Amino acid sequence: MAESSTLTGAIRDIVQRHGGMPTRLLQILRDVQDRLTWLSPETLERVAEEIGISPNKVRSVAEFYSFLYTAPRGRYDILFSDNITDRMLGNRQLLHYLCDRLRVGVGKTRADGLVTVGTTSCTGMCDQGPAALVNGYTLTRLDKSRLDCIANLIESRIPLTEWPREFFEVYSNIRRADILLGRHFADGSALRATQKRGPDAIMEEMVKSGLRGQGGAGFGSANKWLSCRNAYGDVKYVVCNADEGEPGTFKDRVLMQDFADLVFEGMTLCGRIIGARQGFVYLRGEYRYMLNALKATLQQRREAGLLGEAILGDPSFNFDIEIHLGAGAYVCGEESALIESLEGKHGVPRIRPPFPTTHGYLNKPTVVNNVETFATAAKIAVEGGDWFASRGTAYSKGTKLLSVSGDCERPGIYEYPFGVTVNRVLEDCGAHNAQGIQMAGPAGHTISAKQFHRLICFEDLATGGSFMVFDQSRDILDGIRNFAHFFVHESCGFCTPCRVGTSLMRDLVDKVHTGHGTLYDLEEMRKLGRIMQVSCHCGLGQTAPNPVLDSLQEFPEAYERRLRSTAYEPAFNLNQALEEARQLTGRHDPGAYLNDEDLLVGVMP
């Protein structure tokens, strides 16, 4: 009884701290989980009661996000980052090493409840992996000696606050700077320029700049701002997409860590121009380690008169920013899913149109831009649209941040004018003997050496920023398999072509990878990929087959050398799958085994 009232009291405090707002549901669940390590059915009922919403809604949100747990977890919860670049750095061996040291199975919680060890999708540390999260906080540059130390700390139940600081250190690794990263920016200068010249004049500079969204799709930023500005209604919002879930991408991490003022200034500028009073940063859960520093920066900006009420002393200029933390769902990077998540729901992409610029957060006009887009906009307000447009190509103005990782000597952040060649980037990062590049993450392009002359820009190779290098020693199919599994995990399940298609594609890739594939399977992959590209509801499913389709074209030998035969062979071995049933029922008569004809029924034309 006493325990139950303590639980209610703790939950009530947390809910009240969030103003009891249903839109804060995800943040409330995160905080409750921090306190209790997992979300039991009873806990979820209490949360629902305290907020005054349906328990089903609370449960569905809790079950949607990978970082919310509806089953008990260990006091120390370790998740190894499992991107292909982590694998290239040996994360799998380290995972098993730690599990052996702690006597716990992969993905399991130890019987005494002390520790859980598992894996998660890319944590955005590809330049300093192998990486992991412990209770949501980033661990970098793991090796056996670090893991020995971590195992001892866990066995001795040492709190994270007393673990060596260097285990949590995240380097920025800026290797090449241009106009965004290299040029000094005085905090407040974009807002002062707007105050001096007026929002219309700065909007003009945005138009002249030709800035395109840096999140990947490349939509014209000025058009987006204008559309929202002209949209009907007095209440509007600005949202910064810092979800950065694309495996291999970590440039927004560096901007948020080292250039937060610039990003916040860009958001505030946007608020001024479109007439919004409230902004949100949707920060990916994996970047939780920087949350307190970001909140402190926001507070400093309020104290400096650059945020909050009467910005720069102008009573008509009010704008504030709140940070929401994601919880491990890649699909929430898609802008309409992100808005759903901001509203406290599970992150399923909306049907579009209408677009967020007219019907966004709480159905109000909303600008959603990438971190890099806002940072760049702040610079444009100060330096002017022509200055920005003087760099880049005809249809891709300015510069682009690339997150370079994989087989190269100098992984990190490289800023180039749009139009740089792949070859130039490879040279600069010290990538010798590259066999292929994965550009723009798994959803992007897989290219082979014969394409390294191509240009990085929207006219040629468009990218949100990821640039993963694979040298000749790598098996390209390992990467493709990793991506196929990634998409199965990240599909939100809303539409059938994606939910089923990603699983079928994974099975086919697994089948070829394990040497059971046939030419028929390659053709099936092509067909399935084309269906997914045209029939999935959102960009996740539409782009999920890209790595397979590209690599079939660019690296056919990676598939063909593994083919077992040119005849049909099922991806799923039904006979083998029935073995457990045979064991359980003790049946070993001929009727308990399927013959080849049974297996082909309903499959072959």
Ligand SMILES: Cc1cc2nc3c(=O)[nH]c(=O)nc-3n(C[C@H](O)[C@H](O)[C@H](O)COP(=O)(O)O)c2cc1C
């Ligand atoms: C599955 C999926 C994930 C996405 N993830 C991100 C992301 O992490 N960051 C981002 O800025 N845009 C992401 N996008 C693109 C956004 O939907 C949106 O286009 C972008 O935030 C707009 O900002 P921009 O115009 O400044 O690029 C994603 C899109 C899809 C389909």
Ligand code: SF4
């Ligand atoms: S395409 Fe995939 S991620 Fe997008 S809505 Fe459909 S199931 Fe969800």
